Amino acid sequence: MTLLNVVASSSSSPPHPVDDARVQLLRSLLADRDWSQDSILRTRLLQALASLRDPAGASLDEATWLMVADETARYLDFRRLRTLEAKLRGCPQEALRYTRADWEAARHAEAALESHLRHVRFSSYAPEPVPMFRIH
Template identity: 35%
Template sequence: MSTNANHIESLPQVLLPGNNPNRPNRRRRIGSFRLSTLDMERFNQLLSTLTGDRPPLDCDQVVTAARLLSDSNGSQSTPTCIRQRLAQAESLASMLADHGWQPANEVRAPASAVLDYLNGHNDLIPDWIPQVGQLDDAIVVEAAWPRLAGEVLSYQDFCRLRLIEARLHQQESGAFRFDRNDWEVARRAESALREHQRRVRASSYVPTAPRVFRVH
């Protein structure tokens, strides 16, 4: 479930806001599929909802990005940059479905919007297109992630501490109460323990040796 990978590959730079390389601005086809202007407008409305101030994408940017990924991937598998963002979406789904975790109010709407798009049937790019059928899903996750990443990391730490508590209780994770408040208490206790251990390592329980007395 980890979304905290050491390296997250970037999506093609042509998708970056304000990036306007010399493109003919006429490309609309990814393979045999032609992007719809109406779908592109709806997609940009979603991105605007998730980011607030992102300049809209055009069809040519999306098509160019898809072609770059297809050309560089060299196989029928989904490019790594897309797979990594789909893994982030799986973490979102786990977080929202976990009855023990109460997501912060400010992340509920964007997280739900991301998952609604990924699970819906109004994709900008159909999933059946080889390699890049989920590029639009990755773009949506990428747009929302700055608002969601901190909450997902907190949830992952919650799962870690809940598992420790489960082992202490010798029970399954869902067999006892452990919610966000319990996680905060456990996290403070763990932090206090680490600070105590740090102080112990920096000092010593052995008393200072007495001065040597000399008899004259």
């Protein structure tokens, strides 16, 4: 199930608050001390969470769902890299101080490595042969 699947209540049953994995993930990212957002984004995410908790407002507009989807996708990748970093350092995740800034730096490093590997795959480290130069 994607994050864009809007939960719509049927007209015959009373509306109920959305409480699934998406909401749990949203709660988790808002509570994570290492995952920070700018104040405007945090406010919008808190409003989205409040709307999802409210029985009468369980439906969000498409722009809000896209914002929540983007932020939760970033957060899932952050958790992946934080887990990997903790394993590499041989410490529990709770002992590791890994922030959003660290995640962004790691993402840039991953992108640079991927670009380098792509370049190497289609080229060679050996220099191009120099054409013969003769003086007569």
